[in-house]
Amino acid sequence: xxxxxxxxxxxxxxxxxxxxxxxxxxxxxxxxxxxxxxxxxxxxxxxxxxxxxxxxxxxxxxxxxxxxxxxxxxxxxxxxxxxxxxxxxxxxxxxxxxxxxxxxxxxxxxxxxxxxxxxxxxxxxxxxxxxxxxxxxxxxxxxxxxxxxxxxxxxxxxxxxxxxxxxxxxxxxxxxxxxxxxxxxxxxxxxxxxxxxxx
Numbered sequence: 001x002x003x004x005x006x007x008x009x010x011x012x013x014x015x016x017x018x019x020x021x022x023x024x025x026x027x028x029x030x031x032x033x034x035x036x037x038x039x040x041x042x043x044x045x046x047x048x049x050x051x052x053x054x055x056x057x058x059x060x061x062x063x064x065x066x067x068x069x070x071x072x073x074x075x076x077x078x079x080x081x082x083x084x085x086x087x088x089x090x091x092x093x094x095x096x097x098x099x100x101x102x103x104x105x106x107x108x109x110x111x112x113x114x115x116x117x118x119x120x121x122x123x124x125x126x127x128x129x130x131x132x133x134x135x136x137x138x139x140x141x142x143x144x145x146x147x148x149x150x151x152x153x154x155x156x157x158x159x160x161x162x163x164x165x166x167x168x169x170x171x172x173x174x175x176x177x178x179x180x181x182x183x184x185x186x187x188x189x190x191x192x193x194x195x196x197x198x199x
Contacts, residue, residue, distance in 0.1 A: 013049050018083050018090035024048070025075050025094030030102075036071045037134060041141065044078070051078070053144040060141075065177055071095065149191045150184070158184055 015021045024043070031039045037060075045056050063073035072095055079091030145155040158180055165176040 015050065015082050015087075018079075018086045021079050021083065021087055022090040022094040025079075025091045026098050029095050029099045038136060040071060040074065050082075053141060054147055057141050057144040065181060149188050149195070154187070 015024065028040055028043055029036060031043075041056060044050050045053055051059070059074060059077050060070070063070045063077060066073045072092065075091040075095040076088045079087035079089070081087070083090070142156075145152050148155050150158075162176055162180050165171040165180070166173065
């Protein structure tokens, strides 16, 4: 199988090689305490400019509905975009290798101090910070929905329905994804079709 070439757009910065992808995703993973989504969005969209906000939102949506960790799925998709299978494997290795070693070391340390009340309190505090990071990233990316074919009000309504289903009604994720996901995709397809744009 021949790897697809990277999109040729000289105006947009791109990773120079699979090694660049590996190093970039390793650095991303090492910054992502409590959730790497906020860091990935800031680094890839705002700093490196490898993606636009709209592209990030689209690819993140696909990464979320695929099985496995969202950010790992995203790293595979971004790596493949530029260097095909080699790029996907390089980005995946960057996302997992060093953090995996760190987690194994931390697991050994945690096993020794798990019963200490200070450790439990620290973990609860990190959970609150992680929730804040995810909320802040969601609000930042909301601007990209202005360009969505369904329009901002309907996108916000779908997001609120999703939040209600998962957080308040505690519906299974697969039910919410199938129900709202299929609805959103169908509505978007029909809107684009009416506008004469083919997917």
